[in-house]
Amino acid sequence: MKDYSKAHKEVIEVRKSGVHGHGVFALQMIPRGSRIIQYKGQKITNALGAERYDEESMDSHHTFLFSLDEEFCLDGGKYGNEAKYINHSCSPNCEAVQEGSKIFIDAIRTIRKGQELTFDYALCSDGELPENWEEFYACCCGSKNCRGVMLAPEEIADKAAAT
Ligand SMILES: [Zn+2]
Incomplete structure (x- = not known):
């Protein structure tokens, strides 16, 4: 398994994506099974997350929270990295893998150069x-x-x- 998570800037970049605002795209072919990037963010309680992103005042779901368990989540909006711009797809080419309180984004298909990265939220x-x-x-x-x-x-x- 290739691990790009210490050097993810070599293989991905954030670009404006017509449909969803921002998106993350492959700069080179990424083999299936590769570890691409760590989803970084401040570890906070879910309660604080709900306070930071007042969903009741929003028209649609838009947060940078990644749920870890019943109590904690990562807020990619604080101390986050490119991973927070990876869009959702119901038929994704990546998956989020949790190891303790760390989240990694791994490729579940081979991703071609220029393709957008997605995972299933x-x-x-x-x-x-x-x-x-x-x-x-x-x-x-x-x-x-x-x-x-x-x-x-x-x-x-x-x-x-x-x-
Ligand atoms: Zn869908």
Whole structure:
């Protein structure tokens, strides 16, 4: 396995991506299985994260929080790096791998030069989903298996069961 996480600037860069604002793109071919970058951010409690990103005042989900467990998350908006700009896809070429309180982004497919990196956010919410959850978490990844929202499949099943 190739590990670029100590030198990720050699293989990826942030660019403006028409659809989602920013995106992260491969500067060279990245073999499947490679470790690309560590998702950096300040480790804070989920409660503080919810305070920093007041989702109730937003029209759509937009935070740099990466959930670690029931209590803590990483805030890529503070002390973060390029990883916070990696967009969601329901049919991604990367996955987020947790090792303790560290998160790494690994390639699950070979990524061609110029391709955008994506991983499946599989978001979960601790509390109630907002009324307009379908809009709020809307996904526009355009993949064949798009779930329509960036929520984890089990989150959608829960919601469907509740309504
Ligand atoms: Zn999608």
